[in-house]
Amino acid sequence: MKIYLDGQLVEKADAKISVFDHGLLYGDGIFEGIRIYDGNIFRLDEHLERFEFSAKALLLDLPWSRAEINQAICDTCRANGLRNGYIRLVVTRGVGDLGLSPSNCPRPSIIVIADTIALYPPEHYEVGLKIVTVPTRRTNPAALSPAIKSLNYLNNIMAKMEAQQYGALEAIMLNDQGLVAECTGDNVFIVRKGRIYTPSAQQGALKGITRDAIFDIVEDLQIPIEEHEMTRYDIWNADECFLTGTGAEVIPVVALDGRQIADGKPGSIFKQVLEAFHHRVRIEGTKL
Numbered sequence: 001m002k003i004y005l006d007g008q009l010v011e012k013a014d015a016k017i018s019v020f021d022h023g024l025l026y027g028d029g030i031f032e033g034i035r036i037y038d039g040n041i042f043r044l045d046e047h048l049e050r051f052e053f054s055a056k057a058l059l060l061d062l063p064w065s066r067a068e069i070n071q072a073i074c075d076t077c078r079a080n081g082l083r084n085g086y087i088r089l090v091v092t093r094g095v096g097d098l099g100l101s102p103s104n105c106p107r108p109s110i111i112v113i114a115d116t117i118a119l120y121p122p123e124h125y126e127v128g129l130k131i132v133t134v135p136t137r138r139t140n141p142a143a144l145s146p147a148i149k150s151l152n153y154l155n156n157i158m159a160k161m162e163a164q165q166y167g168a169l170e171a172i173m174l175n176d177q178g179l180v181a182e183c184t185g186d187n188v189f190i191v192r193k194g195r196i197y198t199p200s201a202q203q204g205a206l207k208g209i210t211r212d213a214i215f216d217i218v219e220d221l222q223i224p225i226e227e228h229e230m231t232r233y234d235i236w237n238a239d240e241c242f243l244t245g246t247g248a249e250v251i252p253v254v255a256l257d258g259r260q261i262a263d264g265k266p267g268s269i270f271k272q273v274l275e276a277f278h279h280r281v282r283i284e285g286t287k288l
């Protein structure tokens with residue numbers, strides 16, 4: 001496997017960065033997870049825009065243009081013959097000293113990994129996930145904007161481990177007010193009386209690229225959708241619930257916190273959305 005590292009395509013075994021890189025020492029850096037379907041990189045420009053916003057929020061000057069990053073991603077996919085898979089774009093603050101200050105890190109490092117992806121086990125797309133709400137809260141925007149896809153994912157990792165302690169593959173994370181924000185790596189949607197609802201960025205949801213695609217898909221399907229505050233109660237009593245994310249795509253949820261959602265089976269709106277999503281990812285996107 002070839003990895004793109006600072007302008008070179010190198011073998012996986014040679015793709016190494018310094019132990020003084022602040023990405024390692026402090027989680028100081030940013031990333032994107034991107035999918036490629038049948039040679040189409042899904043919403044690459046949207047991912048690169050979000051990436052630039054994350055960089056700007058962290059005062060991390062990217063010394064590459066969007067076109068150069070785009071090229072690096074395409075080159076990495078081609079070098080690995082990857083037409084279906086997952087692309088991880090990472091920029092670290094770069095090599096510095098043991099102090100916190102990025103001013104001693106003259107140059108960020110860029111990494112592109114293009115690999116296959118392990119989705120949730122396939123049966124869960126048929127029968128749905130049973131998930132739980134976990135104690136670890138979504139990052140408080142007053143402390144650190146949850147919109148930044150930084151290399152510090154510790155509270156999401158804590159939440160993931162808490163989910164696993166309860167035998168669940170994903171977890172609902174609440175914000176500081178106790179409202180539903182999102183999951184550890186997925187956005188959450190519910191359906192109630194034919195309308196779709198999802199928490200807003202203000203409530204702690206990452207503005208997911210898949211989430212954005214769902215807004216476009218349901219507009220085409222003429223299903224009303226809106227951002228709305230959501231409590232656990234709203235999910236327990238929803239007609240349907242599903243999650244979206246680059247890795248997960250669109251996956252149904254059939255129980256939360258031991259409460260079955262509706263009849264405990266993936267719903268009809270979920271099925272329409274999933275079908276439309278599968279269609280869209282193969283026709284939309286940056287062709288390799």
Ligand code: PMP
Binds near residue numbers: 208
């Ligand atoms: N929330 C979090 C915390 C995430 O890390 C992700 C995955 N990047 C998502 C939601 C889903 O976003 P996307 O559709 O862009 O993958």
